[in-house]
Amino acid sequence: MERDLKIVFMGTPDFAVETLKTLVENNYNIVGVITAPDKPAGRGRKLHQSAVKEYAVEQGLHVMQPTNLKSEEFLNELRSLEANLQVVVAFRMLPKAVWQMPAYGTFNLHASLLPQYRGAAPINWAIINGETKTGVTTFFIDEKIDTGAMIFQEEVAIGSEETAGMLHDKLMLTGAQLVLKTVNCIKEDKITTRIQNEDEPLKVAYKIHKETCKIDWEASIDSIYNLIRGLSPYPAAWTTLYNGEEEVFIKIYNATKEIIDHEDKTGTLSLTKNSIKVAVRNGYIILNEVQLPGKRKMNVRDVLNGYEIKSDAYVR
Numbered sequence: 001m002e003r004d005l006k007i008v009f010m011g012t013p014d015f016a017v018e019t020l021k022t023l024v025e026n027n028y029n030i031v032g033v034i035t036a037p038d039k040p041a042g043r044g045r046k047l048h049q050s051a052v053k054e055y056a057v058e059q060g061l062h063v064m065q066p067t068n069l070k071s072e073e074f075l076n077e078l079r080s081l082e083a084n085l086q087v088v089v090a091f092r093m094l095p096k097a098v099w100q101m102p103a104y105g106t107f108n109l110h111a112s113l114l115p116q117y118r119g120a121a122p123i124n125w126a127i128i129n130g131e132t133k134t135g136v137t138t139f140f141i142d143e144k145i146d147t148g149a150m151i152f153q154e155e156v157a158i159g160s161e162e163t164a165g166m167l168h169d170k171l172m173l174t175g176a177q178l179v180l181k182t183v184n185c186i187k188e189d190k191i192t193t194r195i196q197n198e199d200e201p202l203k204v205a206y207k208i209h210k211e212t213c214k215i216d217w218e219a220s221i222d223s224i225y226n227l228i229r230g231l232s233p234y235p236a237a238w239t240t241l242y243n244g245e246e247e248v249f250i251k252i253y254n255a256t257k258e259i260i261d262h263e264d265k266t267g268t269l270s271l272t273k274n275s276i277k278v279a280v281r282n283g284y285i286i287l288n289e290v291q292l293p294g295k296r297k298m299n300v301r302d303v304l305n306g307y308e309i310k311s312d313a314y315v316r
Helices: 014-025 051-058 072-080 122-128 164-187 221-230 300-306
Strands: 007-011 030-034 039-041 046-048 085-089 106-110 133-140 150-157 237-243 246-259 269-271 276-280 283-291
Touching: 007 014, 014 030, 014 051, 014 085, 014 164, 030 051, 085 164, 106 164, 122 133, 122 164, 122 221, 133 164, 150 164, 221 246, 221 283, 283 300
Parallel strands: 007 030, 007 085, 085 106
Antiparallel strands: 039 046, 106 133, 133 150, 237 246, 246 283, 269 276, 276 283
16 A cells, blocks of 8 residues: 655755655655755845755745754644655754654665765765766665665766766766655655665765865876866865966866876976966876956966966966
8 A cells, every 4th residue: 555655855955956856746745845044145145045945935835944953943843744754865964853753764865875975075075086986875864974774776877077067967867766766665665775884995975175175286197187077166176376476276177187208397387378287297187177266267278368377387
Protein backbone atom coordinates (compact mmCIF):
# COMPACT_ATOMS: atom_id res chain seq x y z
CA MET A 1 0.00 0.00 0.00
CA GLU A 2 1.38 3.39 -1.00
CA ARG A 3 2.06 5.94 1.71
CA ASP A 4 0.45 9.37 1.56
CA LEU A 5 3.47 11.66 1.81
CA LYS A 6 3.42 15.17 3.26
CA ILE A 7 6.84 16.65 2.59
CA VAL A 8 8.77 19.55 4.09
CA PHE A 9 11.63 20.64 1.82
CA MET A 10 14.72 22.42 3.15
CA GLY A 11 17.25 24.18 0.94
CA THR A 12 18.64 27.55 -0.07
CA PRO A 13 20.75 27.89 -3.29
CA ASP A 14 20.14 27.19 -6.99
CA PHE A 15 21.43 23.64 -6.48
CA ALA A 16 18.37 22.90 -4.31
CA VAL A 17 15.79 24.48 -6.64
CA GLU A 18 16.07 21.75 -9.26
CA THR A 19 15.15 19.10 -6.67
CA LEU A 20 12.20 21.06 -5.30
CA LYS A 21 11.01 21.71 -8.87
CA THR A 22 11.26 18.00 -9.69
CA LEU A 23 9.18 17.05 -6.65
CA VAL A 24 6.54 19.69 -7.47
CA GLU A 25 6.37 18.61 -11.13
CA ASN A 26 5.88 15.00 -10.00
CA ASN A 27 2.88 16.10 -7.95
CA TYR A 28 4.29 15.48 -4.50
CA ASN A 29 2.55 17.28 -1.65
CA ILE A 30 5.01 19.91 -0.38
CA VAL A 31 3.41 21.22 2.83
CA GLY A 32 6.28 23.57 3.67
CA VAL A 33 9.58 24.97 2.40
CA ILE A 34 12.29 26.03 4.84
CA THR A 35 15.03 28.29 3.56
CA ALA A 36 17.51 30.92 4.74
CA PRO A 37 16.30 34.36 5.87
CA ASP A 38 16.48 37.18 3.31
CA LYS A 39 19.85 38.92 3.35
CA PRO A 40 20.91 42.42 2.28
CA ALA A 41 23.01 42.29 -0.89
CA GLY A 42 24.48 44.62 -3.51
CA ARG A 43 25.31 48.31 -3.28
CA GLY A 44 21.81 49.28 -2.25
CA ARG A 45 21.80 46.56 0.44
CA LYS A 46 18.34 45.50 -0.73
CA LEU A 47 17.00 42.32 0.82
CA HIS A 48 17.82 39.33 -1.37
CA GLN A 49 15.66 36.20 -1.35
CA SER A 50 17.19 32.74 -1.68
CA ALA A 51 16.74 30.91 -4.98
CA VAL A 52 14.58 28.33 -3.19
CA LYS A 53 12.32 31.02 -1.73
CA GLU A 54 11.84 32.66 -5.12
CA TYR A 55 10.73 29.36 -6.67
CA ALA A 56 8.57 28.38 -3.68
CA VAL A 57 6.74 31.72 -3.71
CA GLU A 58 6.11 31.37 -7.48
CA GLN A 59 4.53 27.98 -6.76
CA GLY A 60 2.42 29.30 -3.89
CA LEU A 61 4.15 27.04 -1.35
CA HIS A 62 4.23 27.77 2.39
CA VAL A 63 7.67 29.30 3.15
CA MET A 64 9.39 29.46 6.53
CA GLN A 65 12.66 31.35 7.16
CA PRO A 66 13.74 30.65 10.73
CA THR A 67 16.85 32.26 12.18
CA ASN A 68 16.93 29.73 15.02
CA LEU A 69 16.09 26.11 14.20
CA LYS A 70 15.81 25.26 17.90
CA SER A 71 13.28 27.95 18.86
CA GLU A 72 9.94 26.71 20.19
CA GLU A 73 8.09 29.05 17.85
CA PHE A 74 9.71 27.44 14.79
CA LEU A 75 9.39 23.87 16.12
CA ASN A 76 5.69 24.43 16.84
CA GLU A 77 5.08 25.80 13.34
CA LEU A 78 6.96 22.84 11.85
CA ARG A 79 4.89 20.37 13.89
CA SER A 80 1.69 22.09 12.76
CA LEU A 81 2.47 21.16 9.14
CA GLU A 82 2.14 17.47 10.10
CA ALA A 83 4.79 16.42 7.59
CA ASN A 84 5.83 12.77 7.58
CA LEU A 85 8.99 13.23 5.45
CA GLN A 86 11.65 15.93 5.26
CA VAL A 87 13.97 16.37 2.27
CA VAL A 88 17.14 18.42 2.70
CA VAL A 89 19.32 19.78 -0.14
CA ALA A 90 22.10 22.33 0.48
CA PHE A 91 20.85 23.58 3.85
CA ARG A 92 22.45 24.02 7.24
CA MET A 93 22.96 21.43 9.98
CA LEU A 94 19.69 20.43 11.63
CA PRO A 95 19.13 19.92 15.36
CA LYS A 96 17.85 16.50 16.43
CA ALA A 97 14.47 17.99 17.34
CA VAL A 98 13.99 18.83 13.64
CA TRP A 99 15.40 15.81 11.82
CA GLN A 100 13.75 13.21 14.04
CA MET A 101 10.31 14.82 13.81
CA PRO A 102 8.72 13.14 10.74
CA ALA A 103 7.56 9.51 10.86
CA TYR A 104 9.39 8.49 7.67
CA GLY A 105 12.58 10.35 8.56
CA THR A 106 14.66 13.19 7.14
CA PHE A 107 17.02 12.51 4.27
CA ASN A 108 19.68 14.64 2.66
CA LEU A 109 21.17 14.87 -0.83
CA HIS A 110 24.96 15.21 -0.74
CA ALA A 111 27.09 16.00 -3.80
CA SER A 112 29.65 13.22 -3.43
CA LEU A 113 29.94 9.45 -3.23
CA LEU A 114 29.78 9.16 0.54
CA PRO A 115 31.63 8.51 2.75
CA GLN A 116 34.14 10.40 0.59
CA TYR A 117 34.02 14.19 0.64
CA ARG A 118 31.81 14.75 3.63
CA GLY A 119 31.57 18.45 4.37
CA ALA A 120 30.73 21.86 2.94
CA ALA A 121 32.45 21.88 -0.45
CA PRO A 122 32.43 18.41 -2.05
CA ILE A 123 32.19 19.65 -5.65
CA ASN A 124 35.20 21.94 -5.32
CA TRP A 125 37.42 19.44 -3.53
CA ALA A 126 36.72 16.59 -5.94
CA ILE A 127 38.15 18.71 -8.78
CA ILE A 128 40.94 20.29 -6.70
CA ASN A 129 42.10 16.78 -5.79
CA GLY A 130 42.07 15.67 -9.44
CA GLU A 131 39.30 13.09 -9.13
CA THR A 132 37.93 11.60 -12.36
CA LYS A 133 34.59 10.66 -10.83
CA THR A 134 32.23 11.78 -8.10
CA GLY A 135 28.49 11.55 -7.68
CA VAL A 136 25.49 12.15 -5.46
CA THR A 137 24.19 10.28 -2.41
CA THR A 138 20.90 10.30 -0.53
CA PHE A 139 21.10 9.33 3.15
CA PHE A 140 19.09 9.60 6.35
CA ILE A 141 20.36 12.35 8.64
CA ASP A 142 21.80 11.48 12.07
CA GLU A 143 23.70 13.36 14.79
CA LYS A 144 26.90 13.91 12.79
CA ILE A 145 27.57 15.63 9.47
CA ASP A 146 27.03 13.46 6.37
CA THR A 147 27.42 10.17 8.26
CA GLY A 148 23.91 8.67 8.15
CA ALA A 149 22.70 5.44 6.56
CA MET A 150 22.88 5.69 2.75
CA ILE A 151 19.85 5.10 0.53
CA PHE A 152 21.02 5.56 -3.07
CA GLN A 153 24.14 6.71 -4.94
CA GLU A 154 24.71 7.74 -8.54
CA GLU A 155 28.19 8.05 -10.04
CA VAL A 156 29.12 10.99 -12.31
CA ALA A 157 32.31 11.32 -14.39
CA ILE A 158 34.46 14.46 -14.09
CA GLY A 159 35.89 15.72 -17.38
CA SER A 160 39.57 16.68 -17.51
CA GLU A 161 38.68 20.30 -18.31
CA GLU A 162 35.53 20.51 -16.21
CA THR A 163 35.15 23.38 -13.75
CA ALA A 164 33.31 23.35 -10.43
CA GLY A 165 30.50 25.31 -12.10
CA MET A 166 30.07 22.71 -14.84
CA LEU A 167 30.15 19.83 -12.36
CA HIS A 168 27.70 21.67 -10.08
CA ASP A 169 25.14 21.78 -12.90
CA LYS A 170 25.59 18.09 -13.74
CA LEU A 171 25.24 17.00 -10.13
CA MET A 172 22.25 19.31 -9.62
CA LEU A 173 20.32 17.48 -12.35
CA THR A 174 21.50 14.00 -11.35
CA GLY A 175 20.79 14.76 -7.71
CA ALA A 176 17.23 15.90 -8.39
CA GLN A 177 16.48 12.59 -10.09
CA LEU A 178 18.10 10.65 -7.25
CA VAL A 179 15.91 12.46 -4.71
CA LEU A 180 12.84 11.65 -6.80
CA LYS A 181 13.87 7.98 -6.88
CA THR A 182 14.36 8.06 -3.10
CA VAL A 183 10.99 9.69 -2.43
CA ASN A 184 9.27 7.22 -4.77
CA CYS A 185 10.76 4.32 -2.79
CA ILE A 186 9.74 5.83 0.55
CA LYS A 187 6.24 6.31 -0.84
CA GLU A 188 6.15 2.62 -1.81
CA ASP A 189 7.74 1.55 1.51
CA LYS A 190 10.61 -0.14 -0.36
CA ILE A 191 13.59 1.60 1.23
CA THR A 192 16.72 -0.29 2.19
CA THR A 193 19.79 1.42 3.60
CA ARG A 194 23.45 0.62 4.10
CA ILE A 195 25.89 1.94 6.67
CA GLN A 196 28.76 4.06 5.37
CA ASN A 197 32.02 2.12 5.15
CA GLU A 198 34.75 4.00 7.00
CA ASP A 199 37.49 1.38 6.58
CA GLU A 200 39.00 3.23 3.59
CA PRO A 201 40.99 6.49 4.00
CA LEU A 202 38.51 9.36 3.85
CA LYS A 203 38.94 12.64 1.96
CA VAL A 204 37.13 15.58 3.54
CA ALA A 205 35.42 18.50 1.78
CA TYR A 206 36.46 21.29 4.13
CA LYS A 207 34.88 24.72 3.85
CA ILE A 208 36.75 26.87 1.32
CA HIS A 209 38.59 29.88 2.79
CA LYS A 210 40.54 32.68 1.11
CA GLU A 211 43.85 30.98 1.84
CA THR A 212 42.58 27.77 0.21
CA CYS A 213 42.22 29.75 -3.02
CA LYS A 214 45.75 31.16 -3.11
CA ILE A 215 47.85 29.60 -5.87
CA ASP A 216 51.18 28.08 -4.86
CA TRP A 217 53.18 28.41 -8.07
CA GLU A 218 55.77 25.94 -6.71
CA ALA A 219 53.15 23.16 -6.71
CA SER A 220 52.88 20.68 -9.56
CA ILE A 221 51.34 21.86 -12.83
CA ASP A 222 48.38 19.52 -12.35
CA SER A 223 47.75 20.75 -8.79
CA ILE A 224 47.68 24.37 -9.96
CA TYR A 225 45.46 23.61 -12.93
CA ASN A 226 43.04 21.58 -10.78
CA LEU A 227 42.88 24.33 -8.14
CA ILE A 228 41.90 26.92 -10.76
CA ARG A 229 39.12 24.82 -12.28
CA GLY A 230 38.00 23.52 -8.88
CA LEU A 231 37.37 27.08 -7.69
CA SER A 232 35.76 28.42 -10.88
CA PRO A 233 33.48 30.32 -11.05
CA TYR A 234 33.31 30.75 -7.28
CA PRO A 235 35.14 31.74 -5.17
CA ALA A 236 38.01 31.71 -7.76
CA ALA A 237 41.73 31.00 -7.38
CA TRP A 238 43.90 34.07 -6.86
CA THR A 239 47.46 35.28 -6.96
CA THR A 240 49.47 38.49 -6.57
CA LEU A 241 50.98 40.07 -9.68
CA TYR A 242 54.18 42.02 -9.02
CA ASN A 243 54.22 44.52 -11.88
CA GLY A 244 57.02 47.01 -11.35
CA GLU A 245 56.05 49.02 -8.25
CA GLU A 246 52.53 47.60 -8.27
CA GLU A 247 51.21 44.61 -6.35
CA VAL A 248 47.95 43.55 -7.99
CA PHE A 249 45.49 40.98 -6.62
CA ILE A 250 44.23 38.86 -9.54
CA LYS A 251 41.50 36.24 -9.64
CA ILE A 252 41.91 33.48 -12.25
CA TYR A 253 38.76 31.88 -13.64
CA ASN A 254 40.00 29.92 -16.61
CA ALA A 255 43.39 28.54 -17.60
CA THR A 256 44.97 25.77 -19.62
CA LYS A 257 48.17 23.86 -18.99
CA GLU A 258 51.10 23.26 -21.31
CA ILE A 259 53.46 20.47 -20.25
CA ILE A 260 56.91 21.22 -21.63
CA ASP A 261 60.50 21.43 -20.38
CA HIS A 262 61.87 24.94 -19.90
CA GLU A 263 64.40 26.86 -17.82
CA ASP A 264 62.21 29.80 -16.79
CA LYS A 265 62.01 30.67 -13.11
CA THR A 266 58.75 29.63 -11.44
CA GLY A 267 56.23 32.47 -11.44
CA THR A 268 57.80 34.47 -14.28
CA LEU A 269 55.55 35.53 -17.14
CA SER A 270 55.88 35.00 -20.88
CA LEU A 271 53.84 37.69 -22.63
CA THR A 272 52.56 38.16 -26.15
CA LYS A 273 50.00 40.67 -27.39
CA ASN A 274 47.22 38.18 -26.66
CA SER A 275 48.49 35.81 -23.98
CA ILE A 276 50.01 35.41 -20.54
CA LYS A 277 51.87 32.22 -19.63
CA VAL A 278 53.10 31.55 -16.10
CA ALA A 279 56.18 29.35 -15.73
CA VAL A 280 55.69 26.41 -13.37
CA ARG A 281 57.45 23.12 -12.84
CA ASN A 282 57.25 20.99 -16.00
CA GLY A 283 55.46 23.61 -18.08
CA TYR A 284 53.25 26.68 -18.17
CA ILE A 285 49.83 27.70 -16.93
CA ILE A 286 48.21 29.76 -19.68
CA LEU A 287 45.79 32.34 -18.29
CA ASN A 288 42.56 32.69 -20.30
CA GLU A 289 40.12 34.57 -18.09
CA VAL A 290 41.03 36.80 -15.14
CA GLN A 291 39.72 39.64 -13.02
CA LEU A 292 41.67 42.70 -11.89
CA PRO A 293 40.64 44.68 -8.78
CA GLY A 294 37.53 46.76 -9.41
CA LYS A 295 37.06 45.28 -12.88
CA ARG A 296 34.76 42.65 -14.33
CA LYS A 297 35.89 39.21 -15.38
CA MET A 298 37.70 39.51 -18.73
CA ASN A 299 39.55 37.37 -21.23
CA VAL A 300 43.31 37.94 -21.17
CA ARG A 301 43.42 39.57 -24.60
CA ASP A 302 41.10 42.35 -23.39
CA VAL A 303 43.12 42.77 -20.20
CA LEU A 304 46.34 43.21 -22.20
CA ASN A 305 44.66 45.76 -24.44
CA GLY A 306 43.95 48.04 -21.48
CA TYR A 307 46.64 47.24 -18.91
CA GLU A 308 50.40 47.29 -19.31
CA ILE A 309 52.25 44.33 -17.83
CA LYS A 310 55.98 44.90 -17.67
CA SER A 311 58.42 42.39 -19.15
CA ASP A 312 59.91 41.58 -15.71
CA ALA A 313 56.52 41.10 -13.99
CA TYR A 314 55.93 37.90 -12.04
CA VAL A 315 53.33 36.23 -9.84
CA ARG A 316 53.72 34.77 -6.39
